[in-house]
Amino acid sequence: MTDAPKHPISPDPANELARDHSPIDPRDFRNALGTFATGVTIITAAAADGKPHGLTCNSFASVSLNPPLVLWSLGIFSQGMSVFQDASHFAVNVLGASQQALASKFAKSSEDKFAGVQWTPGLGNAPILADSVANFQCRAANRYYGGDHVIFLGAVEAYAYNRREPLLFAHSSYGRFLAADDTLLTRKP
Numbered sequence: 637m638t639d640a641p642k643h644p645i646s647p648d649p650a651n652e653l654a655r656d657h658s659p660i661d662p663r664d665f666r667n668a669l670g671t672f673a674t675g676v677t678i679i680t681a682a683a684a685d686g687k688p689h690g691l692t693c694n695s696f697a698s699v700s701l702n703p704p705l706v707l708w709s710l711g712i713f714s715q716g717m718s719v720f721q722d723a724s725h726f727a728v729n730v731l732g733a734s735q736q737a738l739a740s741k742f743a744k745s746s747e748d749k750f751a752g753v754q755w756t757p758g759l760g761n762a763p764i765l766a767d768s769v770a771n772f773q774c775r776a777a778n779r780y781y782g783g784d785h786v787i788f789l790g791a792v793e794a795y796a797y798n799r800r801e802p803l804l805f806a807h808s809s810y811g812r813f814l815a816a817d818d819t820l821l822t823r824k825p
Contacts, residue, residue: 673806676731678742678768679708681716681723682761688750689719690763692743694805695785696728704792706772709785715745717786723776725760726790730770733801736810738765759793770797 680690691714699705706728710720720726731739742749754766759773774790781787804811 670807673804673811676735676739676803676805676810677708678729678731678738678765679710679720679726680729680755680763680765681720681726682757682763683719684722686761688755688761688763689716690729690742690749690765691716692739693728696730699789704795705777706774706790706792707787708790709782709787711785712781713784720776720788721779721786723760723762725758725762725793726774726776726788727758727762727764728772728774728790729763729765729768730772730797731803732767732769733803733812735767735803739803739810769800769802771795 674694675696677693677696678690679693679696680688682688691710693708693710695707695709697707699707708728710717738753741753750763755763756766758764758771759775762773764771764773772790772792773794774792776788777791778789779786780789801812804813
């Protein structure tokens with residue numbers, strides 16, 4: 637393995653758009669990104685007809701504390717793109733370690749992902765999922781195009797959280813956080 641860059645640096649990274657050819661292999665790039673452990677969220681919004689929509693997402697990130705801003709991204713050809721493009725609000729539901737089945741359910745295409753799922757309507761009727769470890773209710777503040785994704789910027793208008801253990805994702809697998817004091821390994825000086 638080498639730390640040398642695998643491609644030349646773009647003269648203007650701010651203007652990067654999706655293109656048909658790239659010196660970077662998409663599968664290998666995805667593998668490299670998979671080394672970064674992330675939390676697992678379900679992003680929700682209500683369609684114009686009031687129907688709830690949601691999808692599993694691990695591209696969620698904090699942007700700013702003041703004002704409170706968050707972001708997430710969605711592939712431009714995703715089924716629910718029009719719902720999220722048109723929604724006034726969306727909710728980020730951070731999943732707990734016990735909610736792996738829910739993450740898997742919302743990661744797949746389905747007519748009614750909310751069947752059997754407990755939720756309450758939040759701001760803009762965006763669903764707030766029961767038992768998530770945190771939720772962020774956001775006004776859709778802006779959208780940006782980045783390659784083959786749309787980046788959604790949300791202004792956080794309400795949030796809630798608890799101290800339960802979050803669900804993590806790395807190397808294409810779900811997992812749990814193991815705190816340093818919980819480790820089974822013994823360190824020797």
